[in-house]
Amino acid sequence: MGSSLKTAQFLIDSRLNDAACGNVQACLDLGMVYSSGAQGQAVDLIEAHKWFNLAALKGDERAQECRAEIAEEMSAQEIALAQKQARAWLQMTSARAA
Template sequence: MTIALGVEALETAEPVLSDVEMYRLGLEASTGGDHGIFDLITAHKWFNLAAMQGNLEARAYRAELAKEMTAEEIAEAQKLAREYLATHRAKNN
């Protein structure tokens, strides 16, 4: 039964964004984007996810952001990244 639920969840999961898309979302959150709202936790999440896919620029930005964040904020960003991965699947090419 657990396997069936896992397969069902995978089939209904949204596709994972590309590293470039994640990097751009990180930039938008870290600079305030069009709305001027800075969100370092969300930025760290996107940079972390992009870095996991091999994006070197995202890795550098994530490291810079981490210097400005508390341990609790980083932990929250990492939790959000794990949640994203749990609810998304790789795109079919």
């Protein structure tokens, strides 16, 4: 069990690194993980919305659909928080690239 948790965390960390490099698929994958509770993660619609939003900003249509779908289950405050977190991620990763 401990080994599978380590593997799951490695996969999440790998996707985070790829997302930081601008990989749209990594953002979509992270949105899927947090919206479904995969890879040992708890369902977190705010985090999922953030990742779907980041992928959607890069033109991913599937991410746009997923973002809209989970937004139906979220309050306006939760969506605003997810958008704020997405902006913070963009600022952080653009600062790293500079």
